[in-house]
Each structure stands twice: as C-alpha cells, then as structure tokens.
Amino acid sequence: MNQRFKENYEKKLNLTKDSHILLALSGGVDSMVLLHLLLNLPSHIRPSISLAYVNHRLRPESDAEAEFIKKIADQLCLPLSIKEWKNPPDSGIEKAARDFRYQFFAERMEILKAETLMTGHHRSDQLETLLMRFVRGGSWERLGGIRWSQIFSPGCLVRPLLSFTKAELYDYAQKENIRFVEDASNEESEFTRNRFRNQIIPLLKEENPQVEYQVQALAEEIQSLSAVTEVIFSEKLTEVTSHDGKELDRKLFMQESEDYRYFILKLWLFQELADQEIEISNRSLWDILRWIQEGQPNSRFNLPNAYNVFRSYEKLTIEKEVKLSDTNPVNELVMNEWCRLSASESLGFFEKEKFDSAEASCFITVNREDIDLPLFARHRKDGDRMTLKGSLNQSKKIKDIFIDQKVPLEKRNHAWIIQDISNRIIWLVTYKESVYSVEPSREDEQYVIAFHTKRGELTNDYT
Numbered sequence: 087m088n089q090r091f092k093e094n095y096e097k098k099l100n101l102t103k104d105s106h107i108l109l110a111l112s113g114g115v116d117s118m119v120l121l122h123l124l125l126n127l128p129s130h131i132r133p134s135i136s137l138a139y140v141n142h143r144l145r146p147e148s149d150a151e152a153e154f155i156k157k158i159a160d161q162l163c164l165p166l167s168i169k170e171w172k173n174p175p176d177s178g179i180e181k182a183a184r185d186f187r188y189q190f191f192a193e194r195m196e197i198l199k200a201e202t203l204m205t206g207h208h209r210s211d212q213l214e215t216l217l218m219r220f221v222r223g224g225s226w227e228r229l230g231g232i233r234w235s236q237i238f239s240p241g242c243l244v245r246p247l248l249s250f251t252k253a254e255l256y257d258y259a260q261k262e263n264i265r266f267v268e269d270a271s272n273e274e275s276e277f278t279r280n281r282f283r284n285q286i287i288p289l290l291k292e293e294n295p296q297v298e299y300q301v302q303a304l305a306e307e308i309q310s311l312s313a314v315t316e317v318i319f320s321e322k323l324t325e326v327t328s329h330d331g332k333e334l335d336r337k338l339f340m341q342e343s344e345d346y347r348y349f350i351l352k353l354w355l356f357q358e359l360a361d362q363e364i365e366i367s368n369r370s371l372w373d374i375l376r377w378i379q380e381g382q383p384n385s386r387f388n389l390p391n392a393y394n395v396f397r398s399y400e401k402l403t404i405e406k407e408v409k410l411s412d413t414n415p416v417n418e419l420v421m422n423e424w425c426r427l428s429a430s431e432s433l434g435f436f437e438k439e440k441f442d443s444a445e446a447s448c449f450i451t452v453n454r455e456d457i458d459l460p461l462f463a464r465h466r467k468d469g470d471r472m473t474l475k476g477s478l479n480q481s482k483k484i485k486d487i488f489i490d491q492k493v494p495l496e497k498r499n500h501a502w503i504i505q506d507i508s509n510r511i512i513w514l515v516t517y518k519e520s521v522y523s524v525e526p527s528r529e530d531e532q533y534v535i536a537f538h539t540k541r542g543e544l545t546n547d548y549t
C-alpha cells in the first residue's frame with residue numbers, strides 16, 4: 087500500500103518534498119491512514135505537513151476526539167489548528183458543516199501559505215457520492231464524481247486515497263496499529279450518505295463485489311470526457327458571444343444544431359452565473375431554449391434569485407433584475423450645479439446664461455414659468471406618464487414610449503426622468519422630450535436641463 091500511495095503521490099498529484107500540505111484530519115480511519123502514509127514517504131519526497139481539524143460539536147464524544155487529535159499532533163510535533171463550530175443551523179446540517187470546514191481550511195491555507203489541501207476521500211466515498219448524485223439527478227458532468235485533484239482556494243485540493251477502498255484502509259490501520267476514532271453517526275442512518283453507505287451499497291456489493299473499482303473507472307472516463315467536451319463547447323460559445331462573453335447573438339446561436347444549443351446555453355449560464363449559487367435544471371434549460379426560439383423579441387426569462395435572461399431582438403444577456411424601489415433615489419437638482427448620478431452620468435439644470443453646452447452630452451430648454459422648482463432626477467416607477475412635445479396635451483405612458491423605441495428591458499430601469507415639484511415629467515432623458523421642452527429664445531427667462539454621460543456616444547436617437 088505504501089508503494090501504491092507513493093506512485094500516486096508522485097505521478098497523479100505532482101507533489102514533491104517542497105510541497106506544503108494542509109491535511110484535513112478528522113481522526114477517522116481514512117485521514118489517520120493518510121497521515122501515516124504521508125509520514126512513511128521517503129524523506130526525499132516527503133512534504134511539510136500542517137494539520138487542521140474542525141470540532142463540529144454535534145456528538146457527545148466530539149471533545150474527546152479533539153483531545154485525541156491534539157495528542158497525535160503533539161506526539162508527531164506537527165502544527166495543528168482546531169476550530170469549533172458554534173452555530174449549527176436547524177436544517178441542512180451536512181452542507182452547512184461542509185461549508186464551514188472548507189471555509190476554515192481555505193483560511194488556514196492562506197495563513198500558512200500552504201498550496202495543497204489534502205483529504206482522506208477514498209474509493210468507497212466515490213461510490214457513495216456517485217450514487218447520491220445519480221439518484222438526485224442533475225448534470226451528467228457531476229457523475230465524474232470526486233477528483234484526484236481540483237482547484238481550491240489559493241491552491242488545490244487533492245485526494246491521494248482514491249485508489250483504496252475503505253476495507254483496505256481498515257486492513258492497513260490494523261496491520262500498522264494505527265489508532266483512529268470511529269464516527270458513531272456513521273452507523274446511524276439519519277443522514278443521506280449513511281443510508282447509502284449502510285443500506286444500499288451492501289446490496290450492490292452482493293451483486294458485484296468489484297462495484298467500487300468499476301465505478302471509479304467509469305468516473306474517470308466521465309472526467310476525461312467532460313474535459314474534452316468543455317473545450318469543444320467553450321469554442322462554440324466564443325463563436326456566438328461578444329468578446330466579453332456577456333452578449334449572446336441569437337442568430338448565430340440558432341444556426342447551431344439543437345444538441346449543441348443545449349450545451350452552449352448551459353455553459354453560458356454557468357459562466358455568467360458562476361458567482362451565484364444557482365442551479366438550472368435540465369428541464370429549465372429546455373424551457374429557455376424554447377423561449378429563445380419562439381419567445382417575443384423583447385422579453386425576458388426568469389431565473390432564480392431575481393436573475394433574468396433578457397432578449398432584445400437578436401441579443402441575449404443575463405442580468406439581475408433591478409427593482410424600481412431599490413434604485414429609485416430621488417436626486418434634487420441644485421441650480422447651476424452638476425449632480426453626479428453614477429460613475430458615468432451627471433444631470434444639472436442651469437440658468438441659460440450660466441450654461442456651457444460643451445459640458446453636456448445633450449440638453450433641453452424650458453421656460454421658467456412652465457415649471458415649479460425644485461427639479462428632481464429619478465428612475466421610472468409604475469404608472470409614470472408624460473405629455474409629449476407637440477402632442478396637443480396628450481399624455482403617454484413611459485412604458486409605451488420605451489416599447490415604441492424598442493428600448494431593451496434591462497435599460498428601462500436605468501433611464502433617468504426629470505420631474506418638477508408638481509410631479510410633472512419634464513424629460514425622459516435621451517429618449518423623449520415633454521411639452522415643457524421649448525426652443526431656445528433670446529429672452530433669459532429660460533432654464534437648461536443638461537445630461538452628461540461618459541459612456542461614449544449616446545446610442546439613442548435624441549428625440
């Protein structure tokens with residue numbers, strides 16, 4: 087077993103004497119055997135080892151286990167950090183405990199400047215993980231299961247025991263007299279994984295005693311296949327998206343076959359929502375595909391967490407919905423000053439003689455007697471209407487103005503509206519002027535309302 091471990095250590099994991107490893111030591115047979123195997127490596131390849139343990143305090147014997155781990159670290163003179171879990175939630179304990187553990191490991195790696203986290207996952211874990219994923223459903227790539235090595239935090243997470251079954255680890259521990267703690271909860275079937283471990287897998291092993299080996303081989307094949315297809319679909323995605331990957335060109339996308347479209351869309355959503363914990367089911371993917379094919383040219387498809395795929399004619403983007411109430415600060419405009427509205431936008435209103443048109447991207451002129459000061463800048467809200475210039479006092483919904491001008495949905499909530507204290511909408515900035523906008527005259531009894539944007543040229547017709 088030492089020899090097999092050494093081979094994997096050098097070939098599969100690319101680790102050397104200069105590696106600094108943070109070993110996640112739970113005290114169970116797997117990580118205790120892993121520690122032993124690491125220490126048994128010949129000195130010319132043995133890495134520096136630090137230990138980390140999380141005391142979840144979920145079982146009465148937790149504190150005794152923490153003491154056991156401290157003793158081991160003392161005996162071996164290895165640095166150990168322990169963290170206690172203080173606030174377990176009422177539900178979803180398994181996931182919360184895992185998140186807490188890995189968060190702690192990432193912090194320790196950063197502090198210790200250790201580039202490798204090592205855990206004791208083994209071949210029997212692989213079978214459990216794959217069966218659970220298979221039954222739960224989801225993406226086929228997940229059937230690649232636990233990997234030998236993957237990117238983690240500032241470095242990587244490696245599992246050198248993936249070629250050993252749990253039975254082999256027990257044998258080795260017995261032969262080498264390795265002490266370990268037995269997790270009593272493993273015997274109870276209260277957690278999903280334990281149900282698979284204790285009830286389902288024994289039946290599968292009766293069917294085929296080699297099931298763990300078969301499944302590991304299958305998982306590795308899926309991992310390779312998934313690496314190959316990722317390259318193919320990434321190239322395809324690049325062909326149908328803008329340079330930064332944010333805009334998907336519907337026309338080019340629709341030229342691909344349906345199978346390709348499915349995987350391109352999946353990759354695009356995955357990349358665009360990478361920071362969000364959003365899972366898009368296979369069924370939703372098909373629904374989105376149908377909507378892209380048959381939906382309205384200016385419409386949206388709702389995703390979880392207020393995200394949307396927006397379609398504006400032949401352009402698709404993914405954006406979080408901006409709620410009007412969240413983004414509707416009302417900015418009072420102070421006479422003869424520019425009011426900064428965002429990193430790239432300013433609005434101001436000026437006495438005509440104090441206005442320098444060179445500073446503005448666009449502007450309108452109003453008669454002083456027609457409006458009631460002060461003026462305010464805000465975004466649209468439901469029911470907004472304005473009386474259009476040259477329309478004989480006919481008012482029109484702001485929403486309809488946007489529709490007429492084919493303004494994409496995601497731009498509508500960002501547009502600025504100028505209103506006066508009497509709630510009259512004076513200007514839908516860059517999109518539409520109201521009846522209050524007049525031609526400049528020689529008299530001074532006029533104000534100018536001006537907009538400045540750094541976003542290059544104004545893209546809308548200034549009407």
Ligand SMILES: Nc1ncnc2c1ncn2[C@@H]1O[C@H](COP(=O)(O)OP(=O)(O)OP(=O)(O)O)[C@@H](O)[C@H]1O
Nearest residue numbers: 110111112116117138139140141184204205206207
């Ligand atoms: N409390 C802990 N403290 C330190 N390391 C731990 C702890 N629990 C688990 N580990 C590490 O994780 C490995 C796998 O443990 P276990 O099979 O119990 O985890 P799991 O339930 O499969 O969860 P996951 O795969 O998400 O870590 C252990 O061999 C050990 O390296």
